[in-house]
Structure formats: C-alpha cells, structure tokens
Amino acid sequence: MNQLRRYKIAGGRIVKTGIAVFLTALICQLFNLPSVFAIITAIVTIEPTAYDSVRKGLVRLPASTIGAAIAMFFSFLLGESTLTYTLATILTIGICHRLKLDEGILVATLTAVAMIPGVQDHYLFALVSRFGTTLIGLVISTAVNFVIMPPKYYPIILKDIDIICTLIAETLQYARDGLFKRNGTQHKTRTAYRRLTQKITHTSKLSEYQREEFRYHKSKPNEMRLFHCATKQLNTLQQIVFHLGNFHYAHYIKDEFTQEERELLSKTIDSIIVILQNPKHKIPIEHYELIEQLDYNFWHWKKEHSNQESSHYHHQFNSHTVILYEILLIHDLLEELEVATIKKEKALHA
Structure with missing residues (x-):
C-alpha cells in the first residue's frame, strides 16, 4: 500500500514535469525563442508544493x-575554451553563494555552461533572451504545479502515524530487553531507533508540505480538521521519540533496581507497548494503576537519596530516576495521543 502511494506521488510529479516541458517548448517555438534554457528551468521548478515552486523560482530566476x-x-574575453568553462562555473557558484542564492546554484551553473557554446556576437541580446526564456519556464512550471494534480499528503501522513506507533513499540521493546538482560539487544535498539527517527523526520516533512499546500489550495473544512488532528498526533509522537531516546541512552547500573521494581517497570513498559499498538490508543484502568505505583516509587526513591552526594559531584537525577522519569513522561504523552486520536476518529467519520 505504501509503495502504491509513493508511486502516485512520483507519477504525479513526472506527469506535471512532462506537461510543463511540453508547454514551455511549445511557447518558445511559437515565438522563435531558444527553448533549452526555459526547459531546464521548467524541469527544476516542479517542486513537491506550489509554495516551493514560487519561493525557489524567485531565487532561480536571478541566479x-x-x-x-x-x-x-x-x-567575450576568452572565447570558447576550457578556461572559460572553469572560470564561469567557479564564479557563478561563488557569486550565487555570496548573494544567498544557494537554491539556484545548480540552474545558474547549468545555464552558464550551456550558454558558452551558443554565444556568438550579440551578447546583450543573448542575455535578454536568456532572461525571457527563464521567465517563461518559471511561470509555466509554477502554473502547472498550481493547477494540475495538487498533491494531498495527509492520507500518507495518517498511514505513517500508524507505522510510527508500531516502530516506537518495537524500539521500546528492544530498549526494555537491553535494560535488564544485556544480551546483545543494544545494537537492535540503536538500529530500530535510527529507523524510527528517519521515519518521523520524513513524515514531518510531508506535514510541512501539506501545510504549505493549504496556503494555496482551498480545502474542505473536514480535511483541515483531519490534518490538524494528525499534526497533533505527530507532534506528540515526536516528543515520545525524544523521551524514548533519553530512556535508551540512560546509563543503567546493574542491580540498581530491586526485583519488585524491575517487574513493575517491565509491566508498565509492556502496557505502553500494547497501547501504542492499539489503533485507538485507549489507556485501560490497569495501566493507570501501574503508573500510580511507578510514580510513587519515583518520588519515594528520589526523596530517600536526595541528601546523598558523590565525593566529586551531585546529580539531581541519576540513571534510576531518569528511567522512571522518562517512562512517566511517555505515559503523559500517551494521554495526549489518546485525546488526539479520538478527535481524529471524529473528523474521519464527520
């Protein structure tokens, strides 16, 4: 299913690029203008969102x-020579970077290199022609991106949120096993956490794309509500991932927990995993009871050891309290996730 969705996005951009190239070449031919520069601009101006097309296009035009x-x-100075290509490339990159036109460096460099063989005597005319054809490619490509097949990223975001919840549960399970057993699960935890952060970064980028699209394309109120709920879920999951990282990298000292504390912590983590795997993320009463016990242990342990100082320095939180603290914070975020999920379900069925 994910492959089909990714294919649809890629297919949409390919189709829009083809249409932009066709229209740009057609207009250039009608006015007897060189089309290669306009086509280069049209190709690179097709962006994931209409907003990006406009923003980057305004950089690529002067570049x-x-x-x-x-x-x-x-x-004019050196003719068509190897030194001409080299100096034109270096100076173009340097000036564009100095003027903070970095997003237009590639197009500017391609333009400079492509123009050298075609310049004969009419240098001013060539410059004006280049500016005009670039403007044509920019306008056509931006218009195509606005009108044809505007992307909708929020269905993919909704699907990715479920995947992220599954990845968090998987990573938390590895972290729990590595916390007490130390049987080679550290590598699995790091790998799972890396995969999780990559996924949530990608989904956050799609969320930014969708937010930009809403600025230019009118959407139904229900779609806006659904996207808002999905964004709230995603923000909550990002915070959970942050605290999961703190939990994973806490320097646990062997036998620091009693057997009773280890069993309670293990049961609580298992309960969190079940909640994350539940599509509705409903928190049962039994989970609240575990959290209440864990919260008592946290404050009781911290109070008992608050006056104990190391011979060198004193930490407000040691590995014991950090682990309990992060699990308690993850629970708080699960409550927010449950509320956001309920609102999303209402928006889906509205």
Whole structure:
C-alpha cells in the first residue's frame, strides 16, 4: 500500500514535469525563442508544493541570469575554451553563494555552461533572451504545479502515524530487553531507533508540505480538521521519540533496581507497548494503576537519596530516576495521543 502511494506521488510529479516541458517548448517555438534554457528551468521548478515552486523560482530566476551574464563575459574575453568553462562555473557558484542564492546554484551553473557554446556576437541580446526564456519556464512550471494534480499528503501522513506507533513499540521493546538482560539487544535498539527517527523526520516533512499546500489550495473544512488532528498526533509522537531516546541512552547500573521494581517497570513498559499498538490508543484502568505505583516509587526513591552526594559531584537525577522519569513522561504523552486520536476518529467519520 505504501509503495502504491509513493508511486502516485512520483507519477504525479513526472506527469506535471512532462506537461510543463511540453508547454514551455511549445511557447518558445511559437515565438522563435531558444527553448533549452526555459526547459531546464521548467524541469527544476516542479517542486513537491506550489509554495516551493514560487519561493525557489524567485531565487532561480536571478541566479540563472547571473550565470548567463558570467558566461557571456568570459566568452567575450576568452572565447570558447576550457578556461572559460572553469572560470564561469567557479564564479557563478561563488557569486550565487555570496548573494544567498544557494537554491539556484545548480540552474545558474547549468545555464552558464550551456550558454558558452551558443554565444556568438550579440551578447546583450543573448542575455535578454536568456532572461525571457527563464521567465517563461518559471511561470509555466509554477502554473502547472498550481493547477494540475495538487498533491494531498495527509492520507500518507495518517498511514505513517500508524507505522510510527508500531516502530516506537518495537524500539521500546528492544530498549526494555537491553535494560535488564544485556544480551546483545543494544545494537537492535540503536538500529530500530535510527529507523524510527528517519521515519518521523520524513513524515514531518510531508506535514510541512501539506501545510504549505493549504496556503494555496482551498480545502474542505473536514480535511483541515483531519490534518490538524494528525499534526497533533505527530507532534506528540515526536516528543515520545525524544523521551524514548533519553530512556535508551540512560546509563543503567546493574542491580540498581530491586526485583519488585524491575517487574513493575517491565509491566508498565509492556502496557505502553500494547497501547501504542492499539489503533485507538485507549489507556485501560490497569495501566493507570501501574503508573500510580511507578510514580510513587519515583518520588519515594528520589526523596530517600536526595541528601546523598558523590565525593566529586551531585546529580539531581541519576540513571534510576531518569528511567522512571522518562517512562512517566511517555505515559503523559500517551494521554495526549489518546485525546488526539479520538478527535481524529471524529473528523474521519464527520
């Protein structure tokens, strides 16, 4: 299912790129203008969102003009030579970077290199022509991105949220096993946590894309509510992942927990895993009872050891309290996740 969704996004961008190239080439031919520069601009201007097309297009337009001007300057001085290509490339990159036009460096450099063989005598005309064709490619590509097949990322975000919950549960299970058993699960935990952070970073990027799309494309109120609920879920999961990382990297000292504390902690973590794997993330009464015991242990242990200081320095939280504290914080976030999930379910069935 995920592969089908990814294919649809890629297919949409390919189709839009093809349409933009066709229209750009057609207009350039109608006005007898060189089409290669316009087509280059049209290809690179197709972005995941309409907002990105406009924002980056406004950077690429002056950047490509700078590249064209530099190419003509060195062509006038040195003709078509290896030194011309080298100097034009270096200077184009340097000036664009200095002017903070970094997102237009690639287009500007391609423009500079592509213009050198084609410049003969009319340097000013070539520069004006380059600016005009770049503007055509930019406008056509942006218009296509606005009108044709506007992307909807929130269905993918909803699917990714379920995947992230599963990955958190898997990572937490590995971290629990590594906490007490120390039987080689540390590598599995690190691998799972890395995969989890990559997934949540990707989903957060899709969320930003969707937010930008809502600025330019009118959407139904229900879609906006659904996206808002999904964003709340995603933000909560990001915080859970942060605290899960703290839990995983806490330096646990062997036999620091009593057998009773270990059993309580293990049961609580198992309960959290079950809640994460539940699509509705409903928190049962039994889980609250475990949290109440864990909370008592946390404050009781901290009170008993608050006056004990090391010979060198004193920490407000040692590994024992950090582990309990992070689990308690994850529970608090689970409550927020449950509320956000209920709101999302209402939006789905509205």
